[in-house]
Amino acid sequence: MEKNSTVIVVVAVALVGQGPRVLMQKRPANKAHGGLWEFPGGKVEMGETPESALVRETDEELGVALEPADLEPLSFATQALGSAGGSMVLLLYRARKWRGDPKALEPDTEVAWVDFSALLDLPMPPLDVPLAASLIRSIEGVAKAEGPS
Numbered sequence: 001m002e003k004n005s006t007v008i009v010v011v012a013v014a015l016v017g018q019g020p021r022v023l024m025q026k027r028p029a030n031k032a033h034g035g036l037w038e039f040p041g042g043k044v045e046m047g048e049t050p051e052s053a054l055v056r057e058t059d060e061e062l063g064v065a066l067e068p069a070d071l072e073p074l075s076f077a078t079q080a081l082g083s084a085g086g087s088m089v090l091l092l093y094r095a096r097k098w099r100g101d102p103k104a105l106e107p108d109t110e111v112a113w114v115d116f117s118a119l120l121d122l123p124m125p126p127l128d129v130p131l132a133a134s135l136i137r138s139i140e141g142v143a144k145a146e147g148p149s
């Protein structure tokens with residue numbers, strides 16, 4: 001049987017604030033990965049670039065305005081979609097600048113600022129665990145490069 005070669009591209013962003021801390025979003029109970037905490041974002045739609053999809057998703061979900069130039073590619077993770085084939089690729093960006101105070105605008109979602117020290121204790125979808133670890137390492141790398149304060 002011919003395998004499905006569809007690749008679903010999902011984009012997500014780590015909004016990083018002082019602390020450091022990161023904005024996480026709780027998924028609606030009735031959706032895939034319901035009740036788990038993830039990075040805000042969603043699927044890239046036809047005609048969009050990954051960056052324009054993220055600008056749209058963060059506007060819709062959080063009411064924040066991101067500039068594509070402020071999106072730093074950070075890491076990615078992939079997952080097979082099941083026996084029919086196909087896969088999902090999750091691209092994680094990092095942003096330190098945005099306009100607006102993030103709020104949970106979608107029904108049945110929550111947002112929370114999470115200290116990096118507590119991030120890996122959150123219940124997250126499986127793909128987010130290595131991505132969260134990459135995020136923590138990236139900030140530790142910045143702290144080392146900048147030297148003791």
Ligand SMILES: Nc1nc2c([nH]c(=O)n2[C@@H]2O[C@H](COP(=O)(O)OP(=O)(O)OP(=O)(O)O)[C@@H](O)[C@H]2O)c(=O)[nH]1
Pocket residue numbers: 010011012031032033038039040041042043044090125126127128
């Ligand atoms: N946004 C986002 N989605 C993630 C993350 N980790 C992860 O496994 N996913 C999965 O990627 C998929 C993204 O779908 P979504 O439902 O958020 O996308 P969307 O906003 O375009 O939704 P829709 O298809 O319901 O309209 C979901 O299966 C979601 O569970 C993450 O950190 N952020």
